[in-house]
Amino acid sequence: MGPAVTLETKVELGGTGCVDEVRNLWLELHRHERSVAPALPLVPDELSWSRRRSLYIRWLELEQGFLALARNRAGVVGYAFVRLDQGSDDTFALGERYGELYSLSVAPAWRGRGIGTLLLDFVDAELTSRGILDLTVAVMIGNSAAQRLYERRGLQPAEIVLYRFGSCHGCARRRGSSP
Numbered sequence: 001m002g003p004a005v006t007l008e009t010k011v012e013l014g015g016t017g018c019v020d021e022v023r024n025l026w027l028e029l030h031r032h033e034r035s036v037a038p039a040l041p042l043v044p045d046e047l048s049w050s051r052r053r054s055l056y057i058r059w060l061e062l063e064q065g066f067l068a069l070a071r072n073r074a075g076v077v078g079y080a081f082v083r084l085d086q087g088s089d090d091t092f093a094l095g096e097r098y099g100e101l102y103s104l105s106v107a108p109a110w111r112g113r114g115i116g117t118l119l120l121d122f123v124d125a126e127l128t129s130r131g132i133l134d135l136t137v138a139v140m141i142g143n144s145a146a147q148r149l150y151e152r153r154g155l156q157p158a159e160i161v162l163y164r165f166g167s168c169h170g171c172a173r174r175r176g177s178s179p
Helices: 016-036 045-061 115-129 144-152
Strands: 010-014 065-072 075-086 097-106 134-137
Touching (some): 010 016, 010 115, 016 045, 016 075, 016 097, 045 065, 097 115, 115 144
Antiparallel strands (some): 065 075
16 A cells, blocks of 8 residues: 555546546546456446446536546546435435535555545535535445445444346346346
């Protein structure tokens, strides 16, 4: 493991022109999700990126999200994407505006050095500057390290989302039913 995060790593906001800079980081996260939840039918990497890229660009263009980039001499070593929701939630006591940490990824060579914490600190400060106090995040089943990180920062489990993967090939066998 290399040196800890130094003052040389800075987090900054990025616009639509920066989205392609996080492609490899997204693909690393997508592969990591596959490794922690191998039984789930995840879409292929390039399809996943194409869809994710479109969401990021649309939300940035509509000012419904922001992209935080952690940069140092090695380039972009991590990022966070936060989607901004208008209107209170119908179940949970959230403000009229709240954020959803939609993605957080740190390059494998830079994990465990505080980049994720640096990004989350930036996200919290950016949300506060916009008058937003509430934050949600979904964690892939099996990604207990991510869940522990978020819980250490004050987030708490609130719901479990279940999926029926009826349109994918081979899912019936994964669910335990006969072929």
